[in-house]
Amino acid sequence: MARAEQGVWKRAAAVVVAAMALLGGWASSFAADRLTLKDGRVLEGRIQREEKDFVYLVVKIGSLEKVELVLREQIEKIEREAEKAAPAGKPDAKPSDKGAPAASGREGEKAKPADAAKPSGSATRIAFIPLGDPPLDMVGIYMSAGALRESLKRLEPESPDIVVLQINSGGGIADEVQKLSDVIEKEMKPKFRTVAWIQSAISAAAMTAITANEIYFMPKGNLGAATMFSMTGARQAKAAEGRSLEEILFVMEKISKRGGYDPLLMRAMQVETELSADIDADGAVRWRNDLGGRYKVSDGKGILTLNSQDAMRYKFAKGVADTKADLAKLLVGDAEWVEVGKSAADYQAEYREATHQSELTLNRLFRDLQQAINKAVQNLQNVEERSKAVGQARRVLGELRSIAQRSPGLREYRLPDRLFKGLEEALRRIQAGEQVDVNKILAEAMSEEP
């Protein structure tokens, strides 16, 4: 599309034109003057006042008259007392063809950038892939390397120049961080300029985001609080320590280097550590693991989360953008851009919803599975009943397998291959009339879950 244009006056004009279209225009007898705008739109009404920089145009909507302000710089041509005012609905009066939505470039308006105008062949192609959408935002389950890879497949025919990962996640399973980072580092960065656009990137999502070539924030964005922990009971948690803490710090250090960030920053997001910074005259930020720097970033008592102001102050983020159009402006300046990759973006939403529905059925399926297996074990001497129960258990396993195939996240962390392998083995032995401890098999299989 043509690059997103901004400006209050253009939005105002767009609203006027859209309203006119909706209300079916105004009486042609009223329309005496015609303003042709540079973007192709035509406004009709009565010029009430003209000044050096603007024109007041009185338009009539139904029985109401409304005065609208149009800037001179916006106007291509003024036709006064037009003999034949164009009736509403004429092609040249249609705002929705391209002008109105393109004027603001905002998300959620009538046209996406790609629809707004035909871009030239040289327009920068930008794909936006949303990762996480609370409450469906858990890293590993809803934001997974497998699902990201699937989106990338769908992107291939679109040949994007820039891929923006819109991250909105409260974190999740630490083991997924390395996998996601690998996809970004090895499969995305060599092909595309890869950008992380942060609405919220907490914990595992923060660790993932710093792999990107560049980080931008939304104004309300936040990134940090990466402390790894596990739940040990109801409202009881335990932070990683010892070897597992060392391991995650090592991973964070490695990923920090991939993104070009000082590991001290991510360390302050993991453990209570002093962190301060000095900023040179040339703007370069030098991090210190004490409070000796000019800017005290973390006092050593808490865990660091950056907001958008902090992220800009310390050059962690390259910019702050509220909308796709704002971000595109920061990414490509005044150059033309077009949004591509809708199917890759849609896939993430579909994947999250399918995974959510599957998660809701998992408890029931596990219970059914256990009941069927118990029944088979209780009927070891009754071949017919035993076979029937084993058959029922295998049907449930089939359902679980199909869920695992649809959802890489669930396959990785809820329905690992080793679980299916163990259960198949148990069912085979039960079918053969062997006495097995099914609970033990289940426990062993599930205890390997990360």
Added chain:
Amino acid sequence: MQRFMRVLASAAAVLILAVAAPAPSIAQAPAPAGAAETAATKDVLTFKNGRVVEGKILEMTASEVKIEVISGTLRAVTTYPRAEILTIERDVPVAKPEAGAASAAKAGSAKAAQGKEPAKKASEGAAKVALITLKGEFGRDVSLTPIKRALEDAVASDPDVIVIKMDATQDERYGFDGLFVAERMLAPFEETIRSGKRVVFWIKRAMVGAAFLPFVSKEIYFLPEGRMGGIGTLQDFDLGDKRVNEKQISLRLGHAEGIAIQGGYDPALIKPMARKGGWLAVNFRGGKPEYMAAKPTDEQVKEGWIVLVDDGEGPNKDTDEQIVRGKANDVLNFDADMALRLNVSKGTAEDLDKLVFLLGLGSEHTLLETKGQKALDDWSKNTRDALDEIRRLRDRIQGFQQKQGEDPKTALGRRASILREMRSILTAYEEVFDPEGQQRAQIDESLEQIKQQIAEISKRERGQKKQR
């Protein structure tokens, strides 16, 4: 003991001068009749969005224009960015208004705002105001679905401003985590604001989760009795591990600071609102507040630093009396005065007329009749009814018994029917009662169990028939 009021007294002169000079509030101290009131000319600002503001320009810088807007006895000083202004006309001759016209319109619209009589039509050109009142329990009465409807309806009426009157609170047990309830409601406000509509929050009561919502707008005003806060609970967060607690607190602050930043507020205010145990002091330089997250030294107090929040330790701990009197300062809560001083509030208005005037929209307005408020009121009533119904159904399930002589399958069917009824209510109001679907998943599981039980009974019955 470091108390806000004590330090305030010693620095009162500095504070009053510093705050009052750039933005005197009509709610606090009406300005004396000045030259502008009697002058035969006015200054006119024409904005790029077509809006026109008239008054007397007090000061112009490269980036801002400060203008005193006067209408009858009402006056207000507002500062506008130069970037939004298209033209500035100075000393334009003033035409004499018809006596009594403005005051009559004012009286009519004020009553309409209180809902006592239908809106009277103000004179042509009067500002069009859509008023949405968010009242009741935040997260239940005030919820995403009716808010979306109300905003869509308000936007469709093409108002000059949408005023969101907040009179909402939330169960205190939510504490700071009311934030996540508020976050679910932000999107329609953000979209409305992005679309170019002016959305103003007017605070009567915005407590617990409701305290976060107004930050979505750059314009917050207070009623004189307005209160905003009640989120100072993060120090109580406990998952049994200090580091995990700090992580959880940090991410929560990150979310809340983000909302504040998006609305143009200083994120430094969030932590003192959220967590006891830290200091916050303020100094006003050039009328703008500067914050320091530390106890000011005696020297700094002399320089004008004022303690807003102390550490709440030992003698600094708020007493019951201070809490009752609204003088507590272990965490930061806003009343109209504090909000104004710290630039959270742009002004204090006791009625809609005054608010509209403070908004720079003139001395009269037309209150638009929209269906959105009805959607909110209906939702409020329906969710209360739904809650009663859920409780009744829960009692029925807990006390469920098979009737004497009742067929077991019939009894199970009755139980399933109650569960299905409960499920349908949870679905209708899922954002209030079951946002993540967990309760419905449990019900589904129970229904599945009942289905299997019925199947087993049927099978047993068939076996018995065969045996007979």
